Structure formats: structure tokens, C-alpha cells
Amino acid sequence: MAISNNIFSRFRHIILYGFLLAVLVFALKWLQWKFLIADNSLEIYIGLIAVFFTILGIWVATQLTKPKVHTVVVEKEVLVAPADESAVNETELKKLNLSSREYEVLQLLAKGYSNAEIAGTLFLSLSTVKTHASNLFVKMDVKSRTQTIEKAKRLKIIK
Numbered sequence: 001m002a003i004s005n006n007i008f009s010r011f012r013h014i015i016l017y018g019f020l021l022a023v024l025v026f027a028l029k030w031l032q033w034k035f036l037i038a039d040n041s042l043e044i045y046i047g048l049i050a051v052f053f054t055i056l057g058i059w060v061a062t063q064l065t066k067p068k069v070h071t072v073v074v075e076k077e078v079l080v081a082p083a084d085e086s087a088v089n090e091t092e093l094k095k096l097n098l099s100s101r102e103y104e105v106l107q108l109l110a111k112g113y114s115n116a117e118i119a120g121t122l123f124l125s126l127s128t129v130k131t132h133a134s135n136l137f138v139k140m141d142v143k144s145r146t147q148t149i150e151k152a153k154r155l156k157i158i159k
Contacts, residue, residue: 079154087156088156088157088158088159089155089156089157092155092156092157093157096139096140096155096157097139098136098139099132099135101122101124101132102132102135102136102139103157104122105118105122105129105132105133105136106136106148106152106157106158107158108121108122109133109136109145109148109149110149110152110153110158115129115130115133133145133148136148140152
């Protein structure tokens, strides 16, 4: 503390002179800024308005291009067979008038076998399996293997 007092008393005039110069520079800069604003006020206002409308335009553009997300809830009735009814519906099976081979092909289709695998399992030619599958499509009034399996499960003619 004694050292700082000693330094302050020694360089008191220099420190005071530096402080006065700093206040003078601050005052001059403040006056320069005041005159700068007064001289260029129109340009400053135009610039501020341009910045405002630029920001407004960017905001509007982001609002217009934002994807509209609509949540749609779709309710679909799903038929679930009770677990205790694992028996085959014989009446529906008789209505379809399926031959025993066609019924065997249907069961293997439901298990996910390909035509070649069905032919190998039942000891038939590939064209015979295709004929049986085509007959299934006609008799069950469907157009694809998936529809055939779905309808057979719905009618409870396969497990």
C-alpha cells in the first residue's frame, strides 16, 4: 500500500493528465457520433427499415414453406379368431368345392412354401402346382397368393 501511494504521488501529474486526455477523447467521439447520426439520419432510418423488412420476409418465407403435418387416425376393424377355435370350418370348405390336392396346396401356400417347394413336397410337377394355385384363385375369387391366404384364414379353412 505504501508503494502504491509513493507511485501515485510521484506520477500524479502524469496520471491526471492521461485521465483528462481520455475524457476529452470520449467527449470528442461522442460529439462526432452525434453529428454523424444527425448528418446521416435518413440513411440510418432507411437501413433500419431494410433490415426490419428483410427479417420479416425471412420469417414469412419460413412460415409458408413449413410442411403442414396433419395427424390422421385410421381405425380399422381387425378380425381375430378366438384361440380356442382351432378347428377347420367344414361348411365353408364345402362351399368352395376344393379338391383334396387344392386344399393341400392351399395349406402349403399358407406356410409360405414356393411353387417349387410345394411340387417337391407333394411329388407333383411345377405346372400342376401352378394349375392348382390358379384353380384356388378362381374358386376363392382372389387375385394373389396373399389374398388367398388371408381369405382362407378369414373363412377359417386353414390353421
